[in-house]
Amino acid sequence: MGFLDNLALGFSVALSLNNVAYCLLGTVLGTAIGVLPGLGPVATISMLLPITFGLDPTTALILLAGIYYGAQYGGSTTAILVNLPGETSSVVTAIDGYQMARQGRAREALVVAALGSFFAGTVGTLLIAAFAPALSTLALDFGAPEYFSLMVLGLIAAVVLAHGSVLKAVAMVVFGLVLGLVGTDVNSGILRFTFGMTDLFDGIDFVAVAMGLFGIAEVISNLERADEKREAVTLSGSGLGRFLLSRQDFRAAWPAVVRGTGLGAILGILPGGGAILGSFASYMVEKKIARDPASFGKGAIQGVAGPEAANNAGAQTSFIPMLTLGLPSNAVMALMIGALIIHNIQPGPQVMSSNPALFWGLIASMWVGNALLVVLNLPLVGVWVRMLRIPYRMLYPGILVLCAIGVYSVSNSTALVYIMAVFGVLGYALAKMQCEPAPLLLGFVLGPMMEENFRRALSLSNGDLTVFVRQPISLGLLLVALTLLVVMALPRASRIRDNVFEESA
Amino acid sequence: MVANGRDLLAGLFFIAVGAVVMVMAQDYGRGTLAHVGPGFFPMVLAAAMMLLGAAIALLAVKDRVAAPLLVVWRPLAVITLAVALFALALDTLGLFLAVAILVGVSRLARRGEAWVETLLLSLVGAGVAVGLFGYLLALPVRLWPSFAM
Numbered sequence: 001m002g003f004l005d006n007l008a009l010g011f012s013v014a015l016s017l018n019n020v021a022y023c024l025l026g027t028v029l030g031t032a033i034g035v036l037p038g039l040g041p042v043a044t045i046s047m048l049l050p051i052t053f054g055l056d057p058t059t060a061l062i063l064l065a066g067i068y069y070g071a072q073y074g075g076s077t078t079a080i081l082v083n084l085p086g087e088t089s090s091v092v093t094a095i096d097g098y099q100m101a102r103q104g105r106a107r108e109a110l111v112v113a114a115l116g117s118f119f120a121g122t123v124g125t126l127l128i129a130a131f132a133p134a135l136s137t138l139a140l141d142f143g144a145p146e147y148f149s150l151m152v153l154g155l156i157a158a159v160v161l162a163h164g165s166v167l168k169a170v171a172m173v174v175f176g177l178v179l180g181l182v183g184t185d186v187n188s189g190i191l192r193f194t195f196g197m198t199d200l201f202d203g204i205d206f207v208a209v210a211m212g213l214f215g216i217a218e219v220i221s222n223l224e225r226a227d228e229k230r231e232a233v234t235l236s237g238s239g240l241g242r243f244l245l246s247r248q249d250f251r252a253a254w255p256a257v258v259r260g261t262g263l264g265a266i267l268g269i270l271p272g273g274g275a276i277l278g279s280f281a282s283y284m285v286e287k288k289i290a291r292d293p294a295s296f297g298k299g300a301i302q303g304v305a306g307p308e309a310a311n312n313a314g315a316q317t318s319f320i321p322m323l324t325l326g327l328p329s330n331a332v333m334a335l336m337i338g339a340l341i342i343h344n345i346q347p348g349p350q351v352m353s354s355n356p357a358l359f360w361g362l363i364a365s366m367w368v369g370n371a372l373l374v375v376l377n378l379p380l381v382g383v384w385v386r387m388l389r390i391p392y393r394m395l396y397p398g399i400l401v402l403c404a405i406g407v408y409s410v411s412n413s414t415a416l417v418y419i420m421a422v423f424g425v426l427g428y429a430l431a432k433m434q435c436e437p438a439p440l441l442l443g444f445v446l447g448p449m450m451e452e453n454f455r456r457a458l459s460l461s462n463g464d465l466t467v468f469v470r471q472p473i474s475l476g477l478l479l480v481a482l483t484l485l486v487v488m489a490l491p492r493a494s495r496i497r498d499n500v501f502e503e504s505a
Numbered sequence: 506m507v508a509n510g511r512d513l514l515a516g517l518f519f520i521a522v523g524a525v526v527m528v529m530a531q532d533y534g535r536g537t538l539a540h541v542g543p544g545f546f547p548m549v550l551a552a553a554m555m556l557l558g559a560a561i562a563l564l565a566v567k568d569r570v571a572a573p574l575l576v577v578w579r580p581l582a583v584i585t586l587a588v589a590l591f592a593l594a595l596d597t598l599g600l601f602l603a604v605a606i607l608v609g610v611s612r613l614a615r616r617g618e619a620w621v622e623t624l625l626l627s628l629v630g631a632g633v634a635v636g637l638f639g640y641l642l643a644l645p646v647r648l649w650p651s652f653a654m
Contacts, residue, residue, distance in 0.1 A: 165512070165561075167557055167560055167561050167564070168512075168515055168561060170557055171515075171519045171554060171557040171558060171561065174550050174553050174554045174557065175519070175522060175554065177550050178522075178526055178547060178550050178551070178554070181546065181547055181550075185533070185543040187543065188534070188542070188543045190533055190534070190543045192529075192530075192533055192543060192547065193526070193529060193547075216584065216585075216588065219580075219584060220580050220581050220584050220585075220614075223577075223580035223584070223614045223615060224577040224580055393612075393615065393618055393622075394622070394626060396611065396614075397607070397608040397611050397612060397626055397630060398630065400584070400587065400588065400607055400608070400611050401604055401607060401608060401630055401634055403588075404588055404591045404592075404604075404607060405600075405604075405634060405638055405644070408592075408595065408646070409638075409644055409646075412644075412645055412646065414592040414593075414595050414596060417588060417589075417591060417592035417595070418589065418592050420588065421585050421588040421589050421592070424584065424585060424588065425581065425585055428581055429518075432511065432514075432574060432576060433511050433512070433514050433515035433518065433574075434511050434512070434515070435515055450546075451546040454541070454546060455541040455546070458538055458539065458541050459539060459540060459541070462539045463537060463538030463539030463540075464538075465538065
């Protein structure tokens with residue numbers, strides 16, 4: 001099938017009334033929850049994961065993807081209006097976006113964020129459609145050793161490119177891998193790390209882990225701090241006419257959008273990149289090449305346009321490794337893989353051929369979701385601002401209720417609620433030790449797959465450990481992983497890395 | 506002694522978890538390289554965890570940045586208790602009361618919240634939860650206390 005046939009199939013799935021409705025529901029829900037303080041895309045998706053269980057897998061993924069874009073967009077909205085980035089990738093948006101808002105240009109900032117994101121989303125969708133099949137075909141030749149090495153690379157890269165201590169992040173990945181092994185071993189039937197609890201025989205439930213680490217633990221941490229005074233910039237005037245950019249703004253913004261899209265799309269494919277790296281990189285580039293670098297930090301429209309486009313392009317292309325290789329490159333993709341597995345679909349290169357409707361439907365729905373965001377969210381900005389004003393003391397009980405009922409509904413058992421509570425405490429403790437939970441979640445999802453491929457590779461090679469370095473592809477992947485680790489361990493490189501993350505923060 | 510408390514604790518934590526995993530994995534059977542047993546991969550991971558933990562702890566001791574570890578117990582205890590009570594109450598007292606308890610107890614996480622607001626939030630939250638999850642989404646869960654219906 002050609003490129004256009006694939007897209008046609010995709011749109012025929014994505015544009016069915018049912019799927020458009022769920023895509024719409026996802027983007028609206030995602031934005032609504034994403035604008036709430038302290039709730040980023042990961043928390044939002046894990047909270048809403050259980051509502052997808054009754055749906056068919058395609059619709060479920062479309063809904064989740066919609067929630068993802070929505071939450072991301074919601075994060076940008078709060079970044080611009082109240083200087084409160086809902087997640088790391090909109091930290092950069094807050095710098096110039098909030099300044100624009102204070103100068104009475106909130107609408108322009110929101111419009112440029114929305115249009116930039118839409119452009120980037122469109123390009124990202126086309127990129128996935130163009131490159132995913134080739135990657136999938138390549139990946140179909142992968143054997144167990146290649147897969148194992150690929151996962152090693154993926155985990156290492158995710159750790160190295162994320163911020164914070166590399167050592168701690170690697171330790172968190174390993175911890176996650178161990179947690180992923182809890183339950184009955186498929187090869188031998190032996191129970192591992194269950195401490196005799198029957199509820200753990202099938203492994204620790206993914207939703208309970210995600211909600212505990214990202215939902216409950218967040219609430220506990222937030223409650224330690226006094227409520228921040230949030231001063232939302234008020235928007236004056238209304239009507240669609242106010243949603244247009246002036247010629248001058250448009251001229252300044254579009255090259256930044258194009259550059260941001262390119263940067264974000266490339267960095268998004270990298271494991272660990274996701275939406276975050278792109279927006280930082282784009283901001284730095286725009287600042288470097290701007291005719292007037294001093295205007296950055298004081299409301300430069302390029303400082304909003306570039307990072308927002310990059311962030312959305314990255315969000316889009318980070319689906320590529322997930323869809324073609326079954327590997328999550330960040331915590332959101334780990335959740336997507338968790339959702340696929342819950343729906344009995346083994347993520348990997350075979351998804352494209354075995355579930356073409358799901359694969360292409362999801363890709364087409366990405367574009368639909370982006371379009372819906374532009375159409376819906378600009379007029380709804382007033383509503384989001386009002387949601388922002390809900391004080392946290394009234395909000396957090398609601399978050400707890402959603403998490404508790406949600407995790408219960410996974411298998412109608414209160415055992416999961418207790419497990420979630422345990423992971424809430426664990427997540428809080430880890431946060432206190434400045435260990436980020438995202439690498440743990442990646443490891444948790446990959447644990448079983450990694451062990452499986454490790455065992456299979458060794459059993460096929462009759463116990464010869466060199467199997468991982470004899471295959472050229474596997475060797476290459478491991479070498480890249482090793483290089484990344486070594487380079488990042490060097491003091492010079494780690495300083496540069498810190499600077500990248502601190503420059504704009 | 507100035508040491509980075511957070512990192513030191515993190516290092517010790519990983520060493521401890523690694524040690525537990527290592528001990529437990531001994532019983533699962535190592536197997537051979539050609540037939541890797543269920544204990545092998547956990548042992549590798551446990552060893553990696555202990556090494557990483559040791560490295561983190563060593564760097565932390567050398568680190569001259571004081572990073573005080575401040576734990577506020579009240580929210581931690583209250584929220585965990587609230588969630589656990591929800592689980593405890595759900596099967597016998599039903600969704601309405603379980604949600605009311607979850608909301609009510611969780612509001613104790615911070616001192617000085619208005620109790621009228623707490624009462625209202627509990628009732629409204631419980632009502633919405635029963636309406637949405639119980640009747641609209643028809644979640645198979647007891648809604649009211651078993652002695653009531």
